[in-house]
Amino acid sequence: MHLSYSLQADDFLHYQLYAASHSPVVRRSRLRSWIIITLAFVSLAYIFYQEHVTSLMVYFALLAVASAALYPLYSRWRYKRHYRKHIETNYQGQIGATVVLELTDSLLRSVDKASRNELQLRELYQIVETSQAFLLRYNPAGAVIVPKNQVDVAALASELHRLANLNGIEYVDDQSWQWK
Known part of the structure; x- marks a missing residue:
């Protein structure tokens, strides 16, 4: 995808x-x-x-x-x-920059104007779905952020569920989360 x-x-x-x-x-x-x-x-x-x-x-x-x-x-x-x-x-250099993300069965690739990253999906420990974004967390301090307002939410949620099951990643549906 x-x-x-x-x-x-x-x-x-x-x-x-x-x-x-x-x-x-x-x-x-x-x-x-x-x-x-x-x-x-x-x-x-x-x-x-x-x-x-x-x-x-x-x-x-x-x-x-x-x-x-x-x-x-x-x-x-x-x-x-x-x-x-x-x-x-x-994060000045990253705000507004286009990110291209590719998800395969075992790999996550992201490309933006500053970097190219490849991450094995098994390195993700959690995929979180909030009301505003999908957060693909690879350590407690790092995540790939995918804003929901710019993607096909249903297709991406389905794909992330499939990849989470395939790679043994915890999928957290936290759509009711609010900053308190």
Whole structure:
């Protein structure tokens, strides 16, 4: 099967956020930050409660409640902004470039203006289908991104299912995934 498409910044962002949301390190880091900030405000509220400074106690108690409720939204925004900047800095030459992808029973070839790559399909450990793209993951930090809006989704999904079964690759249907 031959495919030709171009990757946009949003395609790279989609992959980066998907990989981050499935990374135990990133998950722990986000959770740890959330807990530390909330506990810091709770601790300050408690200290001012012990010192009978009611106004500061109420202030920090409200900050603790606000951070407990709103920190996940802030963290989501911060990570998205970080990855946008990372993509602008590191993927400039690849944004908008045409990628030609060839899939055979045992080989994946991709050609773009910067490189030619060949990958044995058995080196893929996972094929992920999200609502926006197919991600052919060959290690936790690397993947071939195929945006759904530029290919025949039904034909490609069928071919990827066949290749996953043929080569013993895990196929993950994660179309309900959203960045949280």
